[in-house]
Amino acid sequence: MARVTVEDCLEKLNNRFALVILVSKRAKQLLKGVTPTLHVKNNKYVVTALREVAIGNIVLDTDLSSGSPEKQVEADLNR
Template identity: 55%
Template structure:
C-alpha cells in the first residue's frame, strides 16, 4: 500500500496543528477498539487515522468523542484530586515567603 503523507491529509485539513490533534484523537479511539472506517492491511493506529483523514472520512468539526472517552485519555496523575493541606495560598509577596515546614 502506498505511503501516507502529511501533504495528503493537508487537502482535507489545512491547519497542520489541527491535523495532528485530529489524528491523535482518532488513533487513540482506534487503539481503544473503535472500528476502522477503511479496510486495513494491519496498519498501525496512527497510519490508519491519517488514511481516514486523507480519504475525507474523518473531518474537522465531526462530533467529538464522549466525555468519558476523553477522560480515559488523560493520565491518572492529571486527574488526581488535590488535598486542601497541599494548597498554598498565593499572595503578592509570595516570592519572598518561605514555604511552611513539613510536619
C-alpha cells in the first residue's frame, strides 16, 4: 500500500467519525512512545495510525461498560 486513504480505512471501520477518534487516539499513543504494530520509516504519527487501521492491526473498542463517555475521554487523555 503505497498511499493510505480514508477509503482504505473505511473498509475496516464504516464510520468516519469513529475513524477520526480512533486514529487520533492511536497517533497520541505513538507520540508518547508506544511501539507501532508495523515497521514504518519516517512516517508521521497520523499516517502510521492510518496504516495500522487500514491493515487491521488497530480496531475500535466499542465496549461502553467502562463508564460515561466523559470518563473514557479523560482516561484516554491520561494514558
